[in-house]
Amino acid sequence: xxxxxxxxxxxxxxxxxxxxxxxxxxxxxxxxxxxxxxxxxxxxxxxxxxxxxxxxxxxxxxxxxxxxxxxxxxxxxxxxxxxxxxxxxxxxxxxxxxxxxxxxxxxxxxxxxxxxxxxxxxxxxxxxxxxxxxxxxxxxxxxxxxxxxxxxxxxxxxxxxxxxxxxxxxxxxxxxxxxxxxxxxxxxxxxxxxxxxxxxxxxxxxxxxxxxxxxxxxxxxxxxxxxxxxxxxxxxxxxxxxxxxxxxxxxxxxxxxxxxxxxxxxxxxxxx
Numbered sequence: 001x002x003x004x005x006x007x008x009x010x011x012x013x014x015x016x017x018x019x020x021x022x023x024x025x026x027x028x029x030x031x032x033x034x035x036x037x038x039x040x041x042x043x044x045x046x047x048x049x050x051x052x053x054x055x056x057x058x059x060x061x062x063x064x065x066x067x068x069x070x071x072x073x074x075x076x077x078x079x080x081x082x083x084x085x086x087x088x089x090x091x092x093x094x095x096x097x098x099x100x101x102x103x104x105x106x107x108x109x110x111x112x113x114x115x116x117x118x119x120x121x122x123x124x125x126x127x128x129x130x131x132x133x134x135x136x137x138x139x140x141x142x143x144x145x146x147x148x149x150x151x152x153x154x155x156x157x158x159x160x161x162x163x164x165x166x167x168x169x170x171x172x173x174x175x176x177x178x179x180x181x182x183x184x185x186x187x188x189x190x191x192x193x194x195x196x197x198x199x200x201x202x203x204x205x206x207x208x209x210x211x212x213x214x215x216x217x218x219x220x221x222x223x224x225x226x227x228x229x230x231x232x233x234x235x236x237x238x239x240x241x242x243x244x245x246x247x248x249x250x251x252x253x254x255x256x257x258x259x260x261x262x263x264x265x266x267x268x269x270x271x272x
Contacts, residue, residue, distance in 0.1 A: 030268050035144035038263025039155045040136050042248045043241065045255065046156065047132045050240030054233075055125035061118035066236030068117045070110060071228050073221045074191070078110045080217050086210055087201070094199040094213065104183065104190040113191060116184035117225065121233040123178040124171065128237060131170045135163040148269050152249050153242035160238055168234050175230040188225040195221070 053059055060067055070078065081091040099105045106112060139162050141147065147154045179185050195214030200207055210216065222228060248255060252264035263269060 030263060030266050032144050034259065035148050035263055035268070036141040038259045039141060039144060039147055039158075040139070041257050041259050042155055042245055042264065043136050043159055044133060045248065045257070045260065046241035046244035047129055047136065047237075049244045050237050051125050051129045051132070053240055054128075054237060055122055057122065059125065060121045060233070060236060061115065063236075066239055068114070068121050068229055068232040068236070070114060071222060071225075073219065074110070074113075077217065077219045077221055080219055084217065086216050087203075089199065089201060089210075091213070091217070094197070094210070095194065097199060098194050098197045102190050102193075104186045109187060109191045109194075113184060113187045113225075116182040116187055117179065117229050117232075119182040120175060120178035120184050120229060121236065123181065124174040124233060125237065127174040128171060131167065131174075132237070135159075135167055135170075139163060145268060148263065149271055152246045154245075156238060156242040156245050159241070164234070164238075168230055171234055172226065172230040175233055176226045179226055179229060184225060184229070192221065192223065 054063075054066065069075075081095055084091045086094075095109075099107065099109065136159065139159065141158070147158050151157070176185075195212065195217070197213050198209040198211065199213070200209050202208070214220075248260060248264055249269070252261050252269075255261060
């Protein structure tokens with residue numbers, strides 16, 4: 001009986017000590033090192049959340065805020081094809097004829113390209129986490145208090161300013177591989193090839209050819225799509241990281257990380 005009582009007293013004592021230590025931890029003034037650690041923890045949480053969301057099926061495609069749309073030059077080409085014509089023949093009719101001869105296109109190369117780019121971004125997002133987390137770990141933070149007391153996405157904006165170029169370079173091989181797997185690269189090559197296409201038609205019983213479509217429409221488009229898709233995919237992840245930072249700042253106590261709770265629920269974070 002005495003042993004049981006002694007054990008219970010020990011447990012109570014340890015529990016009291018643990019609670020006291022926890023209170024002391026949260027009551028102590030923040031150091032610059034703790035603020036930096038808290039900011040990195042928030043960014044890490046943002047990376048985990050964003051890559052999980054973006055890598056899900058339709059993570060990019062059905063999220064209009066991060067969806068990878070066509071480059072502006074390609075959109076301009078699409079508009080010209082939908083509205084223009086040559087020798088009385090609609091460009092859309094010429095595109096249909098081109099599609100019929102190209103095994104890489106099913107029906108609408110523009111819509112298929114959007115789907116394939118976003119599927120590639122979703123696949124690549126699964127590989128993004130270690131690249132982004134390595135950047136967070138190696139990033140030094142200056143003016144940690146200023147970032148903590150800044151806007152609701154200040155940590156994300158600082159992260160972008162310090163790592164964007166390197167992250168895009170590191171992430172591009174993953175995007176390029178994924179775009180190859182989803183056939184986005186083949187689709188884009190086929191679309192690019194349309195600019196060199198010459199359409200055959202008959203006039204007064206004579207078979208004629210139009211000039212190359214590119215010379216008629218006069219709308220240049222990029223030679224490749226992977227660089228553009230990489231930038232848009234990375235920007236999408238940055239956006240989601242920023243959204244997670246907003247949630248952390250609004251409700252830090254909803255998170256299990258002690259350092260997040262301490263830093264973002266501190267008087268310093270509240271500007272007191």
